[in-house]
Amino acid sequence: MNETLPLREAVLSWLEHARGLPPTPQAITDVALAALPQWDRLEDAVAAAARRDEHPDLYGKVDGDWIPSFSALLGESGLGEATRLIAQGADVPLFEVADTFVAFCTGPAPVPERWLLLNADLPRKTRIQLGQYTLQTFTLDELRQAVPMPAIHGLQPHSLDLNLITDAPFLHVPDPGRKVTRRPTWFDSAGPRAEAQHWQALLPLILWDSELLRVDSVFTVARGRRFDLNPKNVPTTIKIYSVSYGKEQESEVRDTGDFYLPEKDLPALTAFCTAISSKIDAVMAGASHQRRIRNRRARRLERAARHLLAAYQRTYSDDTVWEVEADELHLDYVIALEALLISPHDDREGIANSIRSRASALFLTPEHQKAVGDIVQRAYKARSTYVHGDVIKDQTEQEKLEELRTLRLLTRQIILRWLVLTPSDTDDLAPLLDAAAQGTGREEHIDRPLRAFFTTTPPSSPPADITAT
Structure with missing residues (x-):
């Protein structure tokens, strides 16, 4: 028997019950705290499928007892947002939401990462290893998998604008000690600025080409849980497209700057960055x-x-x-x-x-x-x-x-x-x-x-x- 089946059934029961709930985040939280039978069943199923010694991030202490944390189960998982959408009458894929929630509870907690958005235009599916860092352009599907509850992305009235950063170049690196928050981040208020803190990954790129390259924004990401992207942190510019009959159309796009890499030069950039990273490592060690x-x-x-x-x-x-x-x-x-x-x-x-x-x-x-x-x-x-x-x-x-x-x-x-x-x-x-x-x-x-x-x-x-x- 599938050990997660009771948890999946409990989630589906909660989602079905959501059709009659008030469609506001606070009301949904109040209902969960009121210990409705459907929520109690969901908490019990989480406790059975994801023990605290294996998933401490899902638990909180209340009156001296460790119980599944409603803030984690509703907030971090995206279940609360899915519940609100259902209460509003939105067409939410229930089974996909349930499967995502089960994976959230039973899978390993993701390691927090730092994502540095660069003002550059690199080929699609670029992926270059720079020591602990990875230079990567993410497809839309890859970005969707990084946000909480991908099944409902796009259904919310204020969804993250992933199109703005689709195929954008990010330097990302694991940062296990970083606290993951929902607040969008510019540069850290304490400690070195991003360009100083992550210089070993940025330097090979700057040495590759004479065009200016900068860090535009810095995000904290725990894939599938938190993605602190705010579109206001992505510099944009207006691009004018020619349409039929001599008409023009304006569109807001990410400002890529002048650092451009043709696809044919990707192998050369990879070889250069690998060589320079090796030399930097040799000097540092x-x-x-x-x-x-x-x-x-x-x-x-x-x-x-x-x-x-x-x-x-x-x-x-x-x-x-x-x-x-x-x-x-x-x-x-x-x-x-x-x-x-x-x-x-x-x-x-x-x-x-x-x-x-x-x-x-x-x-x-x-x-x-x-x-x-x-x-x-x-x-x-x-x-x-x-x-x-x-x-x-x-x-x-x-x-x-x-x-x-x-x-x-x-x-x-x-x-x-x-x-x-x-x-x-x-x-x-x-x-x-x-x-x-x-x-x-x-x-x-x-x-x-x-x-x-x-x-x-x-x-x-x-x-x-x-x-x-």
Whole structure:
């Protein structure tokens, strides 16, 4: 005999009784608390099919006794919403609701997850593993299975707008310690912001392409129980479609930004992200037996990544950076460069020259080395002007934005090359770059590894200095 059959029959009995209930959430809760025979039978069936030692999330303590929690059974499962719809006279698929409720009670509790919505346009059914994270575009059916009581989705007058995020790219990761609530979440009010907390998964994507990528929203999801999506947390834009007879029609769609990946490039993105994630993991774990060296190297990478991502998060486009923030973003990029290229053994004097020399040494041709040196020199001059409280007077606003974009693209390249070249068993890359700047070991330690990486695992656009050699 099926052990869950009594529970299924009890649910169906409750749903049949719902046709005569008042159609308001509070009234339905009051009826459940009033211990109607149909509800008592349902609670008894839950207790028999899902014991508290196996499903503690379904129980609450009342007057010293553990009993099935009506808030879990009515609220989290979606049964309360199904009951209200039936009371209103809606055509609800009773058997599907009953089967979903039985699965809710008897199946394992889902692990809470963090879902980061990205402002990007990726191919349907994208699924790339990035360490513990998964980059995924969810189909409409997959999203429906993530919400409580999929059988009634769309019947409620204020259903979650799943069409708005169908095929949208999410980075999701298990977060077992997170409390699942119904409240929609922007960025955590406590602790690191999303782009800082999840930088290891975001960095490979940013290094893949020069177009801006940001975290648009952050959701907490316990699949089949809670999905804290609020359409107001999804940035939208108006798209105009041409219809017959020269007429146009407007539609509100998700704002995907400029980060676009054609389907043909999906294998290349997968290979690139896999390779970069592996290098990030190697730096963070370290092959060195010297903990001090390993920890310092990991901290420097994390610091550089966080400053890069912080600047990205405040850059909606290269032409629309707030003037009041432009200097601050500039400083973020310079800090990222310093974090990776300064050696612990450097003297305080001459650091700017060391950074310029090492940044230049990461590029393969004399022309690109000179161009990089000039960019870094201008960046340091602007940095000094800003931190000393002065104003850059020799640049127009447009020139400042163009310089900021140039510095952004350079910082991306330097972080990528640092990851490709950094040895796992030494303090930092600086000695190899200093030697390369003097013409020693350049082919072995710099040029050959970079050419190999960009040949076998190229980003969306191969760097100009690589294609020039």
